[in-house]
Amino acid sequence: MYNTAQKSRRERVVPDLNFHPSGRHYLQIPGPSPVPDRILRAISYPTIDHRGPEFGALGRKVLAGIRGVFKTEHPVVIYPASGTGAWEAALSNTMNKGDAVLMYETGHFASLWKNMAERLGLQPEFLGMSGLEGWRRGVQADMIEARLRKDVRHEIKAVCVVHNETSTGVTSDIRAVRRAIDAAGHPALLMVDTISGLASADYRHDEWGVDVTISGSQKGLMLPPGISFNAVSPKALEVAKRATLPKSFWAWDEIIEMNKTGYWPYTPSTNLLYGLSEALDMITHEGLDNVFERHQNLAAACRAAVRAWGLEIQCVEEACHSPVLTGVMMPSGVDADLVRKLIYENFNMSLGAGLGKVKGLMFRIGHLGDCNDLTLVATLGGCQMGLRMSGIQLKGDGVAAALDYLQGAAKPVARYPHEHAPPANQALQTRLAG
Numbered sequence: 001m002y003n004t005a006q007k008s009r010r011e012r013v014v015p016d017l018n019f020h021p022s023g024r025h026y027l028q029i030p031g032p033s034p035v036p037d038r039i040l041r042a043i044s045y046p047t048i049d050h051r052g053p054e055f056g057a058l059g060r061k062v063l064a065g066i067r068g069v070f071k072t073e074h075p076v077v078i079y080p081a082s083g084t085g086a087w088e089a090a091l092s093n094t095m096n097k098g099d100a101v102l103m104y105e106t107g108h109f110a111s112l113w114k115n116m117a118e119r120l121g122l123q124p125e126f127l128g129m130s131g132l133e134g135w136r137r138g139v140q141a142d143m144i145e146a147r148l149r150k151d152v153r154h155e156i157k158a159v160c161v162v163h164n165e166t167s168t169g170v171t172s173d174i175r176a177v178r179r180a181i182d183a184a185g186h187p188a189l190l191m192v193d194t195i196s197g198l199a200s201a202d203y204r205h206d207e208w209g210v211d212v213t214i215s216g217s218q219k220g221l222m223l224p225p226g227i228s229f230n231a232v233s234p235k236a237l238e239v240a241k242r243a244t245l246p247k248s249f250w251a252w253d254e255i256i257e258m259n260k261t262g263y264w265p266y267t268p269s270t271n272l273l274y275g276l277s278e279a280l281d282m283i284t285h286e287g288l289d290n291v292f293e294r295h296q297n298l299a300a301a302c303r304a305a306v307r308a309w310g311l312e313i314q315c316v317e318e319a320c321h322s323p324v325l326t327g328v329m330m331p332s333g334v335d336a337d338l339v340r341k342l343i344y345e346n347f348n349m350s351l352g353a354g355l356g357k358v359k360g361l362m363f364r365i366g367h368l369g370d371c372n373d374l375t376l377v378a379t380l381g382g383c384q385m386g387l388r389m390s391g392i393q394l395k396g397d398g399v400a401a402a403l404d405y406l407q408g409a410a411k412p413v414a415r416y417p418h419e420h421a422p423p424a425n426q427a428l429q430t431r432l433a434g
């Protein structure tokens, strides 16, 4: 037996998963992103026989649909795994023990992928700027070109870069990396992690000449965590035939063969595939270009707020600001994790922590997936209150700056599939004229 005081202390340390404060939890981390109700409902359909006829139709639909999101005509492999599994799949299907791979340090996720390459028995070379400089900029394609030119014996087998570096809020120019590889006349495969970029930031697997693109479910695709992807070029498939790193669960050949009829060699995540089917419908109805534009607008409004507060944005290259998230640097002496804790405790909102080298120095505001103008306004409101409560002297009213930006960019929300709303002023003129 314990008395009431002990009991309440106990209850405080053991979170009750059935208790939810009123209103929505603001999950403004850059993944997992909030899962829309439509997708949650789709996921709750009964699990079916993964060898039965209905499943084949579902499999064929999602396998075809996801190609459109990657913008590829070639196979996309879907794994019942988190993004990390798809990283491993990309390397283990194409590489041999001891192979040299050129990886570029954009931030924490690039570093984790490099650590994985080491553990798999590869020899990664980690290119990048010294100190924290590289964590504030995109991939410097000229450094890649210079390094590849020196590799006259073509020992480097792959160039690996992160498209949207989720730890910093920096999006790199993948086309420029392709041009660098071609300019050096180098045969290395180009592998790109767009785990947090897909379906939020413009991405073109075929057009940009990417050999393996890695992505995941819980960011722009608005699904819970649990499935991940490899988009594979014909060149990567050729290389895979001779690659000798051990693989079985990850092996592309068996999966791609069975996928032709809409099935998998093992039990796939049936219910997450229901969710993927729903997400693909949502994305096609809105139109990918509209999805990208919405993300660009939210990101610009978020930056307007951060600048009005007088705080620094982690990304310092104007062309590389992420449409997915914004990294907010703290004034010196302020612990970003304490600010996040205050916001979590008082306003029921989760923000992304600074990871690796920038732990405690910054936090990240996610504005991806199922997010609209008013989601962002609430998010920035919570941030502004938390920053002030932390004793930071803000220069100005960031929320007001974001409102101004959003109002200026506002246009009628599309109500019908594929509707492309006219620019705001044009819509207004039509209404006044009519």
Ligand SMILES: *Cc1c(COP(=O)(O)O)cnc(C)c1O
Binding pocket: 031, 082, 083, 084, 085, 109, 162, 164, 165, 166, 193, 194, 195, 196, 216, 225
């Ligand atoms: C989220 C993320 C990962 C890791 O994916 P998991 O699903 O957590 O395994 C890797 N790279 C980037 C860029 C990410 O955003």
